Amino acid sequence: MELLELVKKHSPVTGEQLAEYLGVSRPTLRSDLSLLVMLGMLDAKPKVGYFLGNAYKPNSESMQRLSSLKVGEVQGVPVNIPDSLSVHDAVITLFTENADTLIVVNENKRFAGIVTPKDLLKITLGNPSSASIPVSMVMTRYPNIVTLLPSDSVHDAIMKMAAHQVDCLPVIAQREESGQDPEVVGWVSKSGIITLLSDIASVGE
Structure with a gap:
């Protein structure tokens, strides 16, 4: 690191x-x-x-393992919601799935954006009619989102999270050059990274 x-x-x-x-x-x-x-x-x-x-110990087995790990080896399963889902149902999904971030997909199951608790809080405070608003109106849209590839290193993921001050990064199958939205295949969270580092440190003891 x-x-x-x-x-x-x-x-x-x-x-x-x-x-x-x-x-x-x-x-x-x-x-x-x-x-x-x-x-x-x-x-x-x-x-x-x-x-x-x-x-x-720079040459220890645990440090070498951290340096060689790829995102695809540690990524979790994302919590996907359709872009037509209401803000109310998105809030429920956040709690039932115990998620920090929700991945929004379009009707073709392609990556459309992300929604965070902060996004939902902003729209619901003082707005009684907000529950019926679709999440597509409050999400951060792709490509204005920092993403990872399965081939990226875990080190890259840690540095991107630190640089952009985010708790979760979506993992996409590949960069789309044709203008087509990519497919989300996983995500990497800060809590997951902390667990990984703890596991590596305990193995290296």
């Missing part, structure tokens, strides 16, 4: 400095830094900064 490499190169280094190196905000990095400290890959001292922890 680029974050670990930066700490290796500049340690001790503060969270503010790391955020500046990566071109992201300090709050964006807070959860990632906390996770790495928890896993023992980083250590931190107040008023000093971050430095490599005892669990960080």
Whole structure:
């Protein structure tokens, strides 16, 4: 991970400095830094900064595994909804599926966009008639969405999430050049990445 490499190169280094190196905000990095400290890959001292922890071994089996993993090996099954679904039913789907993001598909089952809890909250607050509005009116439309390919590395997924401050990225079968919307084959979530990193760290112990 680029974050670990930066700490290796500049340690001790503060969270503010790391955020500046990566071109992201300090709050964006807070959860990632906390996770790495928890896993023992980083250590931190107040008023000093971050430095490599005892669990960080660049040539270890766990780090090599993380570097070689592809998105297609770790992606989850997306929660798809039709673009004609009402905002009310989308809210219900969010809770029943325990999803952070909903993938919106058109009548041809192709990727149309995404809907997040924040999108739904914006339209429903103070708008009693919003429940009947179709999600196509509130979704973020493709191609204005950051996506992954199954062949992308997990490292790429982590960096895209950090750079764009999102909790979930759709995985599409391939980039469509003909203007046709792509097919969504999976998704990668921040919670899934955290579980993956925890599993890799425990195996490497």
